[in-house]
Amino acid sequence: xxxxxxxxxxxxxxxxxxxxxxAILSAIVVAAFLIAALLAPVIVAKDPFxxxxxxxxxxxxxxxxxxxxxxxxxxxxLLAAIVYGTRLSLVVAxxxxxxxxxxxxxxxxxxxxxGGFLDAFIMRAADIQLSFPxxxxxxxxxxxxxxxxxxxxxxxxxxxVLIAAxxxxxxxxxxxxxxxxxxxxxxxxxxxxxRVSGVAPARIARAHILPNVTGPLFVxxxxxxxxxILTEATLxxxxxxxxxxxxxxxxxxxxxxxxxxxxAWWISVFPGLALVMLxxxxxxxxxxxxxxxNPRLG
Amino acid sequence: xxxxxxxxxACTFPLPRSLPDRLARRPRPGIAAVxxxxxxxxxxxxxxxxxxSGCGKSTLARLIVGLHRPSAGSLAFDGTVVAPTVxxxxxALRRRLQMIFQDPYASLNPRWRVGDIIAEPLxxxxxxxxxxxxxxxxxELLARVGLSAADARRHPHEFSGGQRQxxxxxxxxxxxxxxxxxxxxxxxxxxxxxxxVLNLMRDLQEAEGLxxxxxxxxxxxxxxxxxxxxxxxxxxxxxxxxxTDVFARPRHPYTRALLATLPRxxxxxxxREAVAGEVPSALSPPSGCHFHPRCPFxxxxxxxxxxxxxxxxxxxxxxxxxxxx
Numbered sequence: 001x002x003x004x005x006x007x008x009x010x011x012x013x014x015x016x017x018x019x020x021x022x023a024i025l026s027a028i029v030v031a032a033f034l035i036a037a038l039l040a041p042v043i044v045a046k047d048p049f050x051x052x053x054x055x056x057x058x059x060x061x062x063x064x065x066x067x068x069x070x071x072x073x074x075x076x077x078l079l080a081a082i083v084y085g086t087r088l089s090l091v092v093a094x095x096x097x098x099x100x101x102x103x104x105x106x107x108x109x110x111x112x113x114x115g116g117f118l119d120a121f122i123m124r125a126a127d128i129q130l131s132f133p134x135x136x137x138x139x140x141x142x143x144x145x146x147x148x149x150x151x152x153x154x155x156x157x158x159x160x161v162l163i164a165a166x167x168x169x170x171x172x173x174x175x176x177x178x179x180x181x182x183x184x185x186x187x188x189x190x191x192x193x194x195r196v197s198g199v200a201p202a203r204i205a206r207a208h209i210l211p212n213v214t215g216p217l218f219v220x221x222x223x224x225x226x227x228x229i230l231t232e233a234t235l236x237x238x239x240x241x242x243x244x245x246x247x248x249x250x251x252x253x254x255x256x257x258x259x260x261x262x263x264a265w266w267i268s269v270f271p272g273l274a275l276v277m278l279x280x281x282x283x284x285x286x287x288x289x290x291x292x293x294n295p296r297l298g
Numbered sequence: 299x300x301x302x303x304x305x306x307x308a309c310t311f312p313l314p315r316s317l318p319d320r321l322a323r324r325p326r327p328g329i330a331a332v333x334x335x336x337x338x339x340x341x342x343x344x345x346x347x348x349x350x351s352g353c354g355k356s357t358l359a360r361l362i363v364g365l366h367r368p369s370a371g372s373l374a375f376d377g378t379v380v381a382p383t384v385x386x387x388x389x390a391l392r393r394r395l396q397m398i399f400q401d402p403y404a405s406l407n408p409r410w411r412v413g414d415i416i417a418e419p420l421x422x423x424x425x426x427x428x429x430x431x432x433x434x435x436x437x438e439l440l441a442r443v444g445l446s447a448a449d450a451r452r453h454p455h456e457f458s459g460g461q462r463q464x465x466x467x468x469x470x471x472x473x474x475x476x477x478x479x480x481x482x483x484x485x486x487x488x489x490x491x492x493x494x495v496l497n498l499m500r501d502l503q504e505a506e507g508l509x510x511x512x513x514x515x516x517x518x519x520x521x522x523x524x525x526x527x528x529x530x531x532x533x534x535x536x537x538x539x540x541x542t543d544v545f546a547r548p549r550h551p552y553t554r555a556l557l558a559t560l561p562r563x564x565x566x567x568x569x570r571e572a573v574a575g576e577v578p579s580a581l582s583p584p585s586g587c588h589f590h591p592r593c594p595f596x597x598x599x600x601x602x603x604x605x606x607x608x609x610x611x612x613x614x615x616x617x618x619x620x621x622x623x
Binding site for chain 1: 360363364365384385387389392396397399400401404405406407408409410418419422469473
């Protein structure tokens, strides 16, 4: 165990990390958000998503003793709502990146390895996909889900629908990257050597090419998590994401938007700040990772 | 009987056609990388194949192991005609016919452990032994190529070029093949380790009764290793014969020019029959004998008619006796 810790500590990446204060700072911020999201029930006394815990008498109270960030229009403690909202935002963002990563890598690998008609088909689909703004694709998926599912069902399936919507708008980046790298790897001799030994094409793609094209995806996925958090917040702000009964950060900003001019500024401002800090920290971490892994910037 | 028999093997790589050509239904242009090669390799021998870059040596190697589909001709192994592509060949044939690639920095998957790399060809056989037995086998192979069994757990980047080529050889040997196609096995290596790798190959050949098709542009390598020599020029085999004969008495004008480039230790200068001009493009090879634009002996017939391989040499002048041998 100590040997492993030693190796991690001595790794180039760990070394680069220790010498970059900005990376350390953003890692601390991201870690703080992650811990808060993971330990939400421990940190917060009352579950803000449980309607029985809400008391309208306490609604729209400004920050003060016992409610450091104030309350929203339903009488939720805003700090509790932000902690639970962050949890939702992170779950949606991470899962949607995982799904779009899986989708993009699979399609990119097939396109690059099979070539010919499949390649043309997948990459033209990607081109078409890219000509739509991500938000539009997500809105489309949400609209279809809304039409297909009855009203109360939709609220319950909000999270999977959001994940699908964001994942579907994000796979193209991975597919393009993986396809390009696959084209380069495909002609290398280790692939030819596997062919000589009779390894089946599907196994060559999975066991030989895939491990050699995943490197750049790390960086891409990190940056995409920030994008996914923003897309989720945008959709929720527009009212097509998380419902007001279980608000994410974007939903909270939206709720606060209605009360901004009546002086209840805290409902929008604090979730908004949390969102900005989270996205900024993830982005900075992604940038650092890209620079640290790029041998040419050494 | 020959272990490997290639008859009129040809491989043309199609090129994209322009739109007007496509509309006019003109035939699709192509590069004839290998244009009808007939040769046999006897059991236990090393056939050295020489020729300059782009003459089709590597393509011929890939045709034999089934990486490319030949556009014409046939290939027989141990007396039976084999399927053109490796996917269509039975595992028992893939087990007997293996290949060593030129660049050991590219032919070993950087993400795999050496033990897994070596065991893969065996693991792909239908009657593959269980993983534990394969690991043992890999360790044994590593020892046989002069590496240690502990190296099985390391990755390719931890090895030098010569060591990597030893790993590639161990991999090729894992299924116990009898025929190895070696495509420039030492040209990516430092001169200091080339001889080590070649000697290892020769020792293994003796110990296991291997048959080699050794491809190289390096005449010294061929001279060191081969029993017989084939000379290729622009997709065709122009001369083939015993090593001692070809080196002592080259017949085809191209072979003469090629051998004249060899520096000699005895200081005696052979008359240099320098080849004029450049290698013609394989896109539009010369008519008739491919060598005629550069051949000092060329006559009218050479420009129109491609010479057939007769008595080990494909040359009108030799066949008709107007080139002194």
